[in-house]
Each structure stands twice: as structure tokens, then as C-alpha cells.
Amino acid sequence: MTARPDAARPGAARSAAAPPGTPDPRRWWALGALVVCVLVLGFDLTILNVALPAMASQLGADTGEQQWIADSYIVVFAALLLPAGLLGDRFGRRRMLTAGLVVFLAGSVAGTFAGSPEQLVAARAGMGVGAALVMPLALSVLPSLFGDEERSKAVGAIAAGAAAGLPLGPLVGGWLLDHYWWGSVFLVNVPLAAFGILACLLLLPESRDPAAPAVGAVSTLLSAGGLGALVFGIIEGPGRGWTDPLVLLALSGSAAMLAGLVLHERRSERPLLDLGLLRRPAFLWNTLTTSLTTLVIAGLLFLLPQYLQAVLGYGAFDTGVRLMPMMGGLLVAARCAAPLVRRLGARTVVSAGLVVLAAAAFLGAATGPGDGYGWAALWLTVAGTGFGFAVVPAMDGALAALPADRSGTGSGLLQTLRQVGGAVGVALLGSLLAGAFTGRLDTSGLPGPAADAARESVVAAHLVATRLDAPGLAASADAAFVHGMSLALAVCGVAALVTAVFTALRLPGRRHRDA
Structure with a gap:
């Protein structure tokens, strides 16, 4: 097995211990460092959910400021993914990845000691700048480390790390808030980012495109x-x-x-927006598959914490623990995806993974108000398995279709479409859930202000029910939420099935690089 060409281009440093044309012996250690980096980015997307009430109380943040504290990270993150990829191509992917980690670390320190909502919004935006550099470049350096046979394993590890970070957010955040102050949810990033910086400097080879244009x-x-x-x-x-x-x-x-x-x-x-890459069928269809799969899984991860906390009554830490079956399924699928792709082809494996993901969503749609966690654990495991078999080969196929000198810009485009897909999934499914919940909630007999407050969310309905000693309202809220969740999960299932059909028809059957 030989190293990918971009590792040997001018400006690409190799380990002194590795003769030219042989894999870098440090590549698996480097991959471990990259997984830690994307893991931190993943749980920073969700860790704020459990810490926001405490932050808002101590900093005096109103509703609008709380929204900006939560949203500034993802807005800046998504906005800068495209230029981040080109910066890596032009100035060196290891260099810009390291710079991204430095910016992320500085934003985390600023967030830890923020004394006002405005300072916290600025810190979160700075973390978004760092994350925008890290995420696409963590993928774009893989071709310089791994050949075709190993790259799918590396992509699987990166995908598993990023996905595992989402449920780890409430888990880590809940534990930290139980033991420390709210600033600890940012402080935990500092040693992890510092480790990533050191690992990048010591373990990653430099790669760039000398012909890349100015930004x-x-x-x-x-x-x-x-x-x-x-x-x-x-x-x-x-x-x-x-x-x-x-x-x-x-x-x-x-x-x-x-x-x-x-x-x-x-x-x-x-x-900068290299739409010519979308004329490559392997890149186009693998990217669309990855984006639509992310839409479905982002919707699941938006719905599940609310169901576990508001309906089943678990705390933030316990909710994170109970999302782990999804990660178990994902890790198994990420490990098994590569040999199956070699044997059956990417089209078969990705399509089958999407069908499994659709089955999990339909199982979740069958949830009843009286069902306990056992049923949720079953379909969460199935969902993680389907997601892994779908997204890992699709991401690997998209990277394999990129020219070596455009891995940064191509990875930026891939990650941008994924982030937009996730945002669309949460927004559309959130709207569907809210409409179904409001339509089903029984607020008869409640005073007008109390009824209006109860319709805001299932959490608000439970607070009103507790204050008014109205167990019937709490039961109605649970039933209305489960009804809305079932509708949203059914939509996820249909979306996964439609994606499976398009994948089976259009995705190249065997891994190859476009000329």
C-alpha cells in the first residue's frame, strides 16, 4: 500500500523514519488526536443545552441573549467552512488545523471567564471560528496519511468521534454542573485542545496545494x-x-x-465555492447522501433528549447515558463498514444502511406514551447502526472522489452541506413537533395565560401542571409530545427511504476516483 500523492508533493513533510512511498508509522496516533479534536467539537454543539439556564441566571441573560449564546457557535461554524478549506489548501492543512485549535482554545478560555452575555456570545463565536478550521481540515489531512484501503477506517473513526460528541455534550455537561460552576463546560476544552495542538505539531505531515489561489x-x-x-x-x-x-x-x-x-x-x-466538484458523480451523490443522512440523525438527536427528559423524567446526565446505545451501534457499523464495502460495493452498503436507519425511525414512530426506555434503547441501537453503515462509506467515497490538491476545499464543501442539512433537519422537525404538540395539547379549563404558557413546550406544560396541581395537563402534554415525535420520526423514516432509493440508483457501485 502506498501513500496518497499529496503527501509527497512539495511542502509535504514526511516522518524521517518512513522512507518515501511508505505509510507514515505515526498515522494511527495522529488519527487518535484528530478523533479527540472532532469529539470536542461535537459535544460543544450540545453541551450548552444543560448549562444555559445556570449561565442565564448568573449573567442576567434575557431570552434573545440566550439564543445568541447558543446559536453564535453554529452560525459562525457553518459560515466559515468554505474559506477554511481553501486556507488549508493554500497555507498548509496542518498549519491551519493547528491555528484552528489555538483559536478554539482561546475562545474556550474566554468563555470560561466571561462576565456578561455579550462576552460569552463573542467567546462562542470565536470557538466557531476555530471549529470551522478544524472540522474540514481534520478530514482533508486523511488522504496524506492513509491509502485507499485504510482511509475508510480513518473516516469511520472521525465520523464516530464527531457523532459521539453530540450525546456526550449533555453527559459531560451534566456531570460538570453537578460538581463545578457553569464555566467548567468551557474549561474542559482547554486540555483537550492543547493535546490536539501538540499532536498536530508532532504527528501530522504537512500538505498543501502550491497552486491554490488567494482567498x-x-x-x-x-x-x-x-x-x-x-x-x-x-x-x-x-x-x-x-x-x-x-x-x-x-x-x-x-x-x-x-x-x-x-x-x-x-x-x-x-x-472558493468549487461547484465543479459537484460534476463528479461520486462526490455529488456521496455528499448528498451524507447531508440527507445528517438531516435525519440531527432530527433524531433533537427529539430524543426532550423525550427522555420531559416525558420519561431523566436528568441531563442520565439522558446522555441513555443515548449511548446509538453510539454503540455507530461504533460497530464504523468498524464493519470498510470490509463490507470492499466485498459488496459502496452503493449496496450505503443503501442498506439508509434502509436500516429508516426502520429505526419507523420503530421510534411506534412509541406510545406509556412505553419506557427499553423500547427507545432498541431503536436507538438500530438507528446508530444504520447511520454508521450509511455515513461512513459515503464520506469516504466523497473524499476519494476529490483531486488530491483540492481535498481542503472539497472537505469544506462536504462539511458545509452536512451542517446545513443538520440545521434544516432540526428546524423542520422542530416546527412539525411544535405544531403537532400544540394541536393535541388539552388546555381546557386553564386560565388564558397558563394555557398560553403550556403550549410553548412539553417542559413548560409540565411546569404549569406542577404549579396548578393539574396531573391531567401533564398526561396530555406527554401524549401530545409523543404524538408529535412520532410524526417527526415518520418523516425521518420517509426521508431515509427516499435517500436510499436515490443512492441505489445513482451512487457508483464500487469505490473509485473520478478522473
């Missing part, structure tokens, strides 16, 4: 503004309403900026 200011502003406005509009739509002026302004402004970006980039020889 244009106009392209960067249009891509960052367009993607940031799109994700912001999607996040705010369910809460504010899709006809809210701010949401409409964000979405229309996003459409205008992204259209301007496409027009501007069409005149560029090496564009």
Missing part, C-alpha cells in the same frame, strides 16, 4: 454572509415563525449573497 475578500464575505444568514434563518424560523421579518430578511439575504457568490466564482479559475 478573495469578496468571495469570503459572500460565502460567510450567505451561509451564516441561511443557518441563522433556519435556526430562528421555528421559534419566530417563518413569516417573521427577521427570518425572511435572513433567508432572502442569504439567497442573494449565495447567488452573488456563484456568479462571482464562475469567473474564477479556482473558486
Whole structure:
């Protein structure tokens, strides 16, 4: 097995112990460091959920400020993924990955000691800048470390690390809040980011594209503004309403900026938004499959914590523990995906994984108000297994289809579409859940203000029921939430099945690189 070509290009450093043309002996240690990096990014997407009430109380943050504390990270993260990939191609992927970890570490320190909501929003935005550099470049350095046969295992480890971080957020955050103050949810990032920086400097070979163009200011502003406005509009739509002026302004402004970006980039020889990559069938269909699969799994992870906490009554830490069956299924699938792809082909494995994911969603849609955790654990395990078999070969196939000199920009485009898919999944399923919950909740006999408060969410309904000593309202809230969750999971199942059909029809059957 030989190393990928980009590892041997000018500017790519190899281990002194490894003769040219042989795999770097440090590659598995380097992969472990990358997994730690993406794990931290994953749980930073969800760790704030359990710490936000304490932060809001101590910092005096109002509702709008709390939304910005939660959303600033993901908005900046998604907005900067495209230029981050090009920066890695131009200036060196190891160098920019290390820089991203430094920025992420600095943002974490600032968040730990923030004394106002504004400072915390700024710190979270800084962490988003760092995360935008780390995530695509963690993928784009893999071809310089691993050959075709090993790369799918490496991609599986990265995917498992990123996905495992999502349920670890409430788990780690709940434990820290039980023992320390709210700033500890940021402080925990510091030693992990420092470890990642050291590992990048010592273990990763440098790789770059000497012919990569400069990062244009106009392209960067249009891509960052367009993607940031799109994700912001999607996040705010369910809460504010899709006809809210701010949401409409964000979405229309996003459409205008992204259209301007496409027009501007069409005149560029090496564009920031390299839509030419989408003309490669393997990259196009693997990327779409990955994005739609992320949409489904993001919806599941949005619904499940609410169900476990509000309906089944578990705390934040216990909820994180009970999401682990999904991670178990994902880890098993990530380990088994590569040999199955070699034997059956990517199209068969990805399509089958999507069918399994759809089956898990339909099992979840059959949940009743009286069902306990055992049923949820069953379909969570099935969901993790299906997700692993679908997303790991699809991500590996997308990377394999990229030219070696465009792995940074291609990984940035892949991750951008994944993040947008996840945001769309949460927004649309959240809207569906909210509408079904409000329509089914029985608030008859309640005073007007209490009824309005109960309709806001299942958590609010339980608080009203406790305050008014109304067990009937609590039971109605549980039934209404489970009904809404079942509808949303049914939609997830249909989306996974539709994706499976398109994958079976269009995805290349055997792994190959496009010429």
C-alpha cells in the first residue's frame, strides 16, 4: 500500500523514519488526536443545552441573549467552512488545523471567564471560528496519511468521534454542573485542545496545494454572509415563525449573497465555492447522501433528549447515558463498514444502511406514551447502526472522489452541506413537533395565560401542571409530545427511504476516483 500523492508533493513533510512511498508509522496516533479534536467539537454543539439556564441566571441573560449564546457557535461554524478549506489548501492543512485549535482554545478560555452575555456570545463565536478550521481540515489531512484501503477506517473513526460528541455534550455537561460552576463546560476544552495542538505539531505531515489561489475578500464575505444568514434563518424560523421579518430578511439575504457568490466564482479559475466538484458523480451523490443522512440523525438527536427528559423524567446526565446505545451501534457499523464495502460495493452498503436507519425511525414512530426506555434503547441501537453503515462509506467515497490538491476545499464543501442539512433537519422537525404538540395539547379549563404558557413546550406544560396541581395537563402534554415525535420520526423514516432509493440508483457501485 502506498501513500496518497499529496503527501509527497512539495511542502509535504514526511516522518524521517518512513522512507518515501511508505505509510507514515505515526498515522494511527495522529488519527487518535484528530478523533479527540472532532469529539470536542461535537459535544460543544450540545453541551450548552444543560448549562444555559445556570449561565442565564448568573449573567442576567434575557431570552434573545440566550439564543445568541447558543446559536453564535453554529452560525459562525457553518459560515466559515468554505474559506477554511481553501486556507488549508493554500497555507498548509496542518498549519491551519493547528491555528484552528489555538483559536478554539482561546475562545474556550474566554468563555470560561466571561462576565456578561455579550462576552460569552463573542467567546462562542470565536470557538466557531476555530471549529470551522478544524472540522474540514481534520478530514482533508486523511488522504496524506492513509491509502485507499485504510482511509475508510480513518473516516469511520472521525465520523464516530464527531457523532459521539453530540450525546456526550449533555453527559459531560451534566456531570460538570453537578460538581463545578457553569464555566467548567468551557474549561474542559482547554486540555483537550492543547493535546490536539501538540499532536498536530508532532504527528501530522504537512500538505498543501502550491497552486491554490488567494482567498478573495469578496468571495469570503459572500460565502460567510450567505451561509451564516441561511443557518441563522433556519435556526430562528421555528421559534419566530417563518413569516417573521427577521427570518425572511435572513433567508432572502442569504439567497442573494449565495447567488452573488456563484456568479462571482464562475469567473474564477479556482473558486472558493468549487461547484465543479459537484460534476463528479461520486462526490455529488456521496455528499448528498451524507447531508440527507445528517438531516435525519440531527432530527433524531433533537427529539430524543426532550423525550427522555420531559416525558420519561431523566436528568441531563442520565439522558446522555441513555443515548449511548446509538453510539454503540455507530461504533460497530464504523468498524464493519470498510470490509463490507470492499466485498459488496459502496452503493449496496450505503443503501442498506439508509434502509436500516429508516426502520429505526419507523420503530421510534411506534412509541406510545406509556412505553419506557427499553423500547427507545432498541431503536436507538438500530438507528446508530444504520447511520454508521450509511455515513461512513459515503464520506469516504466523497473524499476519494476529490483531486488530491483540492481535498481542503472539497472537505469544506462536504462539511458545509452536512451542517446545513443538520440545521434544516432540526428546524423542520422542530416546527412539525411544535405544531403537532400544540394541536393535541388539552388546555381546557386553564386560565388564558397558563394555557398560553403550556403550549410553548412539553417542559413548560409540565411546569404549569406542577404549579396548578393539574396531573391531567401533564398526561396530555406527554401524549401530545409523543404524538408529535412520532410524526417527526415518520418523516425521518420517509426521508431515509427516499435517500436510499436515490443512492441505489445513482451512487457508483464500487469505490473509485473520478478522473
